[in-house]
Amino acid sequence: MTQLEYARQDILTDEMKQVAAAENIAAQELLQAVKDGVVVIPKNVNHKFKAVGIGRGLTTKINANIGTSRDCQNIDYELKKLEIAEKYGANAIMDLSTGGDLDKIRKLVIEKSSICVGTVPIYEMAVIALEKYGDTNKIDKELMFDIIEKHCEQGVDFITVHCGVTQQTIERLKIEKRILNIVSRGGAILAAWIEKNKKENPLYEDFDRLLKIAKKYDVTLSLGDGLRPGCLADATDRAQIQELILLGELTQIAQNAGAQVMIEGPGHMPLNQIKSNIELQKSLCHNAPFYVLGPLVTDIAPGYDHITSAIGGALAAAYGADFLCYVTPAEHLRLPSLEDVKQGVIASRIAAHAADIAKGIKGAIDIDNQMAFARYSLDWQKQIKCAIDPEYVEKYRESSKPVDKDVCTMCSEFCAVKKLKDVF
């Protein structure tokens, strides 16, 4: 049975208890949220780790993408990224590998991770079709479901499935005339497949078959946004919203069937459209958890897209997004390095934490208050301890030593905090 089915029978699972304890909320409250479909607990029956909850009333979670490509196939290096992502606080990892031995790396990621693992099975389908037939348009329906079942059996906790890329949404896309059409890898593979084969997307047409597999292993479906905008000018257009409508319908079908489901969202988007996008998703998908990629609030900052994404992500999460996919400084430029992964995770954590304070998550601000007291006390050891990246703070401080150890080299003898200690 899935966590959703247990909740419907009012059975409190170990996973629910773990999540409730981690979030410091009542277990019954968590059970109700799972029952309502506003919280998911992505945890494959074949994967052992401490369960994490994603959704309404819980802290905002963050995901880090890792994985090989044809151009970068070093499995050990990708596994180091997993370590770094965990060390800096990622709650989930997605293995997006498309180069080298895909089964091997997936199994290793699942085995070595102590966090939630996601994949995008269409990537492996494409790799196989390219190897076998030299053409991703020759992926056949059986291959699709076989690969999905394999991922689920291996212990993947959530899978991105681009079920909303359909003949209808592609038609809308053509009428819309975007600058960047489709920038989702999976979305592009499926759109090309649909156009070339003049057939409907099997993941949409045979959604029930997908549900059966997902339910068998309690894999959470992450309904992918294949039509997400790839630039600000394409944001919140009819193609994107058409897909979201279909994803909303599929959410309802999935939940009725007892499968856990969340929705993926954009993408590139002007800052002033973020609120409407979150409200729209929550409304069309009946408050199912929302997993956003970015949003990136400008297109012109490659090399710094962890920052453009932290701006958009903080705002999205403050308005109700539940799960942020990190964006690294390498976005649009290359497969991320270890340092890119670190920077991406930290920027996302900042966004998630700022949003948790803004949306009033109980206790979220406590660590900020501890930092504020440490600053008041000029207690540098405690400041280091409260920091999101203590080692880095220590390094910074070591790099520029003040004469007076109480202060820092910016204000030196004019430190406001120190000065006023005698006055107030």
Place this chain on the structure above:
Amino acid sequence: MTQLEYARQDILTDEMKQVAAAENIAAQELLQAVKDGVVVIPKNVNHKFKAVGIGRGLTTKINANIGTSRDCQNIDYELKKLEIAEKYGANAIMDLSTGGDLDKIRKLVIEKSSICVGTVPIYEMAVIALEKYGDTNKIDKELMFDIIEKHCEQGVDFITVHCGVTQQTIERLKIEKRILNIVSRGGAILAAWIEKNKKENPLYEDFDRLLKIAKKYDVTLSLGDGLRPGCLADATDRAQIQELILLGELTQIAQNAGAQVMIEGPGHMPLNQIKSNIELQKSLCHNAPFYVLGPLVTDIAPGYDHITSAIGGALAAAYGADFLCYVTPAEHLRLPSLEDVKQGVIASRIAAHAADIAKGIKGAIDIDNQMAFARYSLDWQKQIKCAIDPEYVEKYRESSKPVDKDVCTMCSEFCAVKKLKDVF
């Protein structure tokens, strides 16, 4: 005469023409905005550079702080920071020096800058009082106005004056009981002075004298927020808002007298309080330009405060803040390095640009659209050209070379953009 006085006489100055041309708006429209006090053009009559406008309807401007401290007194290094700040797009530079030969560095910054220059004269007053009497509480009123006049005569374009730190606001602060009292250096020096001498702040009491000096050189007064919150828990409290009320009154007095004026704002602040703070400032200060420091949306990210500040700054500017003071990764830790300055300027530019798109500044999104077309065309040279930091993008791209030069090593043969070129 000041730009405000010229505007009142409907005289279109060269400075107004320069600003209108740079902003691509009608000169008469700009003149009206200056007349209404909703735009300032901080430009000392003794400082030659291309004038910049700050305020309603204009692009969001950014400032970079540089300057020595007792612990770091290398003037050449600070001048390199000026170069870097200009190179990466700062519109203004503040020299906050408190160590070494203050006159020398200030003169050099004014001489070498081709952008707007600001200072905080109270810092020099404090340095002199400490040297002379060993006590900043022994600053006398004549020293205050002498130093201010000297900065203005030397060609400083705007000065931060903490006129709102008064006996009344300090009383409010005591009742409020903050964690971090005052974190503004100038605010702390003045608060201690007021408490110790049991006298009113001369910059408040003798505001008319300040106005005379400012008007003589057309120096824009930047009314400092000495009571700005230094942590999330202290944000938007009675002490802060009391000071803002006084600053609003002083704004009106200054404008009536014909002096240009803008208001400084917080600080550390939960993301969900930013909108109210901007609205409040705009209302209490009759839409005078708003210059914000941050806001930093969490306290726990020293080493990454350029990111916490980009989040807050983007939001603040989208809601109407006109001028962002950069925050570097070194904030709370040390005097910034050259690299810190670069990172701070770029993060602020990202925030300002994202906000300009959000608030509908005409033409702001054009460069994003060019980038989007360059991505669609897989034109990497044009992508580099459109980027906020072209050299860095080039370096990134060089570091990880794909087999197929059209794409990048993240998606390799599965590049969505390339894939769909054949389909649509």
